[in-house]
Amino acid sequence: MIGTKVVLRLRLGAHDAHYAGDLVDGARMLALFGDAATELLIRLDGDEGLFRAYETIEFLAPVFAGDYVEVVAELVAVGNTSRRMRFEARKVISYARGVREGALAPSAAEALEEPVVVARGVGTCVVPNHLQRKPRELYMPGLPAGPAPHAEPLVTPPSPDAVILTAAIVGAELSRAQTPHLPFTPAEVADEAARCREAGAAILHLHVRNDDGTNTQSAERFARVLEAVARKCDCIVQTTTGGAVGMSIDERCGPLACKPEMATLNCGTINFGDDVFVNTRRDIRTLAARIRAVGAVPELECYEVGHVEEALSLASEGLLEPPLHFQFVLGVKGAIPAREDVVQYLRSLVPPGSTWAVAATGRWQQPMTELAMRLGGHARVGIEDNIYASKGVLAQGSAPLVARAAEYARNLGRTPADPDRARRLLGIAR
Ligand code: KMH
Ligand code: ZN
Numbered sequence: 001m002i003g004t005k006v007v008l009r010l011r012l013g014a015h016d017a018h019y020a021g022d023l024v025d026g027a028r029m030l031a032l033f034g035d036a037a038t039e040l041l042i043r044l045d046g047d048e049g050l051f052r053a054y055e056t057i058e059f060l061a062p063v064f065a066g067d068y069v070e071v072v073a074e075l076v077a078v079g080n081t082s083r084r085m086r087f088e089a090r091k092v093i094s095y096a097r098g099v100r101e102g103a104l105a106p107s108a109a110e111a112l113e114e115p116v117v118v119a120r121g122v123g124t125c126v127v128p129n130h131l132q133r134k135p136r137e138l139y140m141p142g143l144p145a146g147p148a149p150h151a152e153p154l155v156t157p158p159s160p161d162a163v164i165l166t167a168a169i170v171g172a173e174l175s176r177a178q179t180p181h182l183p184f185t186p187a188e189v190a191d192e193a194a195r196c197r198e199a200g201a202a203i204l205h206l207h208v209r210n211d212d213g214t215n216t217q218s219a220e221r222f223a224r225v226l227e228a229v230a231r232k233c234d235c236i237v238q239t240t241t242g243g244a245v246g247m248s249i250d251e252r253c254g255p256l257a258c259k260p261e262m263a264t265l266n267c268g269t270i271n272f273g274d275d276v277f278v279n280t281r282r283d284i285r286t287l288a289a290r291i292r293a294v295g296a297v298p299e300l301e302c303y304e305v306g307h308v309e310e311a312l313s314l315a316s317e318g319l320l321e322p323p324l325h326f327q328f329v330l331g332v333k334g335a336i337p338a339r340e341d342v343v344q345y346l347r348s349l350v351p352p353g354s355t356w357a358v359a360a361t362g363r364w365q366q367p368m369t370e371l372a373m374r375l376g377g378h379a380r381v382g383i384e385d386n387i388y389a390s391k392g393v394l395a396q397g398s399a400p401l402v403a404r405a406a407e408y409a410r411n412l413g414r415t416p417a418d419p420d421r422a423r424r425l426l427g428i429a430r
Pocket of ligand 2: 168171172205207240242384
């Protein structure tokens with residue numbers, strides 16, 4: 001379970017002192033981090049595992065023979081075989097003030113009122129699949145059984161601090177028969193938007209429905225929903241120009257009349273389950289121009305590798321202005337699968353200064369968005385893509401999915417961006 005901790009507490013003795021003045025070397029702290037990591041792995045996997053890499057390590061205060069230290073290892077992320085942990089060593093007992101000056105006996109010591117952090121680090125351990133002896137569901141609830149997303153251990157580069165969470169709260173393919181938590185009316189959408197904002201979302205990816213639940217791209221309906229949302233929260237609204245399969249390009253452009261801050265730009269045609277979601281190269285260029293004409297910032301929806309290349313072509317043709325904002329949509333039946341190697345490849349195509357996020361369908365939503373956050377990307381969650389909180393258990397709307405993603409981000413040391421911070425990161429003028 002993310003957040004699981006183990007604590008070791010021990011006294012460093014004369015045999016640990018390595019340098020002048022009874023100073024203990026930093027390598028000793030690393031050995032203790034290794035021991036704490038090992039206990040965590042035994043508890044999680046029933047195996048000692050291996051330390052693969054440290055991303056950061058800091059030595060913050062000296063440690064001397066005779067000090068007692070408390071070492072904490074906390075699980076912050078779980079991959080297929082990787083377990084990422086945060087470590088902290090704190091001095092809790094030290095020699096008494098005056099010992100060094102000879103004013104007190106050398107045996108005088110005291111418990112510190114406030115522990116002193118002496119070392120900190122973040123690192124990744126691995127437990128190969130064949131050595132894992134505990135069910136993965138135990139510590140990675142929601143991860144589907146079946147083929148693992150990626151066979152290789154993950155070594156995570158340092159992540160930027162802010163993570164932009166998008167809530168996709170309506171969608172075009174869902175029905176109330178599938179989930180009763182699907183909002184239809186402006187008031188229902190606005191309430192759910194406010195709940196998602198409260199949970200940590202900065203962007204709302206928005207489709208709208210008529211009161212009877214049918215899809216519409218009507219500018220009037222969007223205007224009513226946008227007004228209701230703006231009364232309840234300050235989220236960036238990203239209106240869809242994808243609409244529903246089968247709509248014409250003109251119809252799909254309906255919400256642009258509301259001059260949204262953001263709009264989606266779907267970057268290619270795909271099989272969309274049993275349907276075909278058509279975005280010809282001409283359509284994409286028409287949509288890009290119309291989005292630009294209303295001053296909206298496009299989010300580039302990529303369901304295939306070639307869609308990223310298409311977006312880059314649009315930029316080189318001058319139809320998109322950098323920085324670009326990519327959304328990798330994974331796991332649509334008939335399009336690119338939700339796998340770690342896919343994310344690694346797609347993000348390698350993103351030009352410097354641009355941003356990227358992951359959205360994934362169904363059971364892949366949680367593991368893939370968490371992977372994106374570990375890799376420094378942003379994430380989209382919500383019932384448009386996935387209606388379940390865990391296997392067979394409906395999410396109570398999109399907000400709990402946002403809350404879970406926000407908690408995961410915070411455990412990684414990243415902060416869910418509020419809408420204004422997201423605006424700055426995305427270059428949205430207000
Ligand atoms: N409903 C899908 C066919 C978007 O919002 O831009 C398209 C879609 C993408 O949901
Ligand atoms: Zn959508």
